[in-house]
Amino acid sequence: MHTDNPRVIVALDYPDETRALALVERLQPTQCRLKVGKEMFTRYGPALLEKLSGRGFEIFLDLKFHDIPNTVAAACDAAADLGVWMINLHASGGRRMMEAARERLQRRTTSPLLVAVTILTSLSAEDIAEVGYTGQPVENVLRLAELARRSGMDGVVCSPREAAQLRSGLGRDFLLVTPGVRPRDAATDDQRRVMSPAEAIESGASYLVIGRPITAAADPLAALMAINQEISAA
Numbered sequence: 001m002h003t004d005n006p007r008v009i010v011a012l013d014y015p016d017e018t019r020a021l022a023l024v025e026r027l028q029p030t031q032c033r034l035k036v037g038k039e040m041f042t043r044y045g046p047a048l049l050e051k052l053s054g055r056g057f058e059i060f061l062d063l064k065f066h067d068i069p070n071t072v073a074a075a076c077d078a079a080a081d082l083g084v085w086m087i088n089l090h091a092s093g094g095r096r097m098m099e100a101a102r103e104r105l106q107r108r109t110t111s112p113l114l115v116a117v118t119i120l121t122s123l124s125a126e127d128i129a130e131v132g133y134t135g136q137p138v139e140n141v142l143r144l145a146e147l148a149r150r151s152g153m154d155g156v157v158c159s160p161r162e163a164a165q166l167r168s169g170l171g172r173d174f175l176l177v178t179p180g181v182r183p184r185d186a187a188t189d190d191q192r193r194v195m196s197p198a199e200a201i202e203s204g205a206s207y208l209v210i211g212r213p214i215t216a217a218a219d220p221l222a223a224l225m226a227i228n229q230e231i232s233a234a
Helices: 017-024 038-054 069-081 095-106 125-130 137-150 160-170 197-202 220-233
Strands: 008-011 033-036 059-065 086-090 113-117 155-157 175-178 207-210
Touching: 008 220, 017 038, 033 038, 038 059, 059 069, 069 086, 069 095, 086 095, 095 113, 095 137, 113 137, 113 175, 125 137, 137 155, 137 160, 160 175, 160 197, 197 207, 197 220, 207 220
Parallel strands: 008 033, 008 207, 033 059, 059 086, 086 113, 113 155, 155 175, 175 207
Antiparallel strands: none
8 A cells, every 4th residue: 555645643652762763764654654742742852853754754743732822823833843744732722722723824835734632532431521521522522523623623633433423524524533543453552432443444534543553563564554454445
């Protein structure tokens, strides 16, 4: 599977740069994109992104911005300066925050995709009730995703288990970025609401964020290729 729009985003959730770069050397940019999250970016900053993009990979900078509107807008603009492919923020920051970020990015000639996090896939119904949300996770995901769409986001980050309902309600062009994807024989780790790659694609997911099933595999490229074959079959 060679494509200019790979559907898998490999999560570089490592404590050190050496291990992350060793993994990247075993992957191919035609087969995946890469996600850099809070730990790696806090430790290594823009220099790490330069190394990854220098190897031909497009980057999803997963920092989940959540602050007052002007601060988030400025942070998104700064992230865009780094040449990343996708950035995200929390939909729970509200309409004004999301609209401010969108407006700031629209001033640019080119800008990254901007997606909103709905409900973290690590949260169960009991977890969201404990922090004050009412109803089931899917009800909150649908409400926040619709708010994100109305606020100008390119898509949302959501569990694959919510993808079918979101795809039905929000249309074909709205991006659905889904962590919580595991091959059927893989452990679920700290994700609660999971699906296989084929199930996620069939449910309407646009991109799949996958970590340990690839990064912990004896042959990461072979694991990635097997997932891509499953996606193609779906």
